[in-house]
Amino acid sequence: MSxxxxxxxxxxxxxxxxxxxxxWVLDTARAHGGADYELIDLADHRLxxxxxxxxxxxxxxxxxxxxxxxxxxxxYDGFVFLVPEYNHSFPGALKNALDYVYRxxxxxxxxxxxxxxxxxxxxxxEALRLVLAELQVATVRAQPTISTHPSFHTGAFVPQEGLxxxxxxxxxxxxxxxxxxxxxxxxxxxxxTAA
Numbered sequence: 001m002s003x004x005x006x007x008x009x010x011x012x013x014x015x016x017x018x019x020x021x022x023x024w025v026l027d028t029a030r031a032h033g034g035a036d037y038e039l040i041d042l043a044d045h046r047l048x049x050x051x052x053x054x055x056x057x058x059x060x061x062x063x064x065x066x067x068x069x070x071x072x073x074x075x076y077d078g079f080v081f082l083v084p085e086y087n088h089s090f091p092g093a094l095k096n097a098l099d100y101v102y103r104x105x106x107x108x109x110x111x112x113x114x115x116x117x118x119x120x121x122x123x124x125x126e127a128l129r130l131v132l133a134e135l136q137v138a139t140v141r142a143q144p145t146i147s148t149h150p151s152f153h154t155g156a157f158v159p160q161e162g163l164x165x166x167x168x169x170x171x172x173x174x175x176x177x178x179x180x181x182x183x184x185x186x187x188x189x190x191x192x193t194a195a
Contacts, residue, residue, distance in 0.1 A: 003035035003178050005171075006076040010083040010094035012043040017148060020157035021115055022082050025167060029080070032168050034175040042093050045069060047100060056102040066100055073104040078111075078178030079137070080170070085116035085124035098131055105135040107184045109177030111170040113144045120145035138181065140173035142166065 007029065009022040022039055029037040047065060054060045061067050083090045098105070110132055114121030122145055129139050144166035151157055187193075 003077045003175060003182070004075060005029070005035045005037050005078045005080060005174060005178065006040045006073075007037055007080045008082065008094075008097075009039065009041045009043070010081055010097075011091050012093040013084075013091070016084070017152060017157065018082055018084055018115070021113070021146060024157060024159060025080065025082060025113060028164055028167050029171055032171050034171065035077070035178070040072065042097050045072075045097070047093075047097055050096055050099050052100065056100065059101075059103060069097070070101045070104050073101055076108065077182050078109040078174050080111045080113060080174060081128060081132075082113050082115070083121060083124050083128055085114065085119065085121040088123045089127040090124040094128070095131065098135060102135065105132075105137050107136055107138075107181045107188070109138045109140060109174050109181055111140050111142065111174040113146065113167065113170070115146035115148055115151075118147055118149060120147040138177055140170060140177055142170035142173050144170055 007022060007026055009018050011018040019041070022041070026037060026039050045065070047069060051063060052061060052066055054062070059070065061070060083094065112125045112128060114125040116124065125143055132139050144163060146160070146163065151160055
């Protein structure tokens with residue numbers, strides 16, 4: 001079975017630039033191959049503030065939106081997070097989406113593409129790495145960054161030189177780690193080992 005990689009657009013902000021970046025990353029990933037890629041736009045899921053009373057580790061979800069989110073996240077082998085930097089960190093909407101479920105993230109790989117002003121979102125990516133580690137998501141080393149100043153100088157997204165190479169390098173790492181971690185999940189399922 002082919003690996004499934006979800007490309008998560010981590011901003012829900014009106015007027016965001018991330019949708020143009022997400023479209024480009026999705027096209028680049030599909031041209032690169034190695035897995036089946038799908039865009040997961042947080043704005044489409046309307047999770048709202050975390051409203052589950054129980055511990056997500058127990059997976060006893062009360063609400064249909066949580067069960068739908070759980071099923072979606074569980075269906076992927078790995079992820080690419082497209083994350084903008086807001087005030088030296090990543091958006092609250094992404095943190096909220098991460099917090100809704102727990103086991104569904106475990107033993108999967110992720111790459112991060114950050115974007116922002118001249119710092120290109122690197123502080124948001126580093127903050128995100130800490131949260132993903134707690135969710136037992138293995139983040140790969142390759143980390144493409146996008147400075148929005150030159151990339152949107154015409155108003156539309158224009159990838160800077162070398163970005164496609166950086167994204168493909170990250171995807172190679174995500175594919176390799178996702179395949180290896182699929183084996184870990186399968187072994188745990190066979191032995192009944194909890195996360």
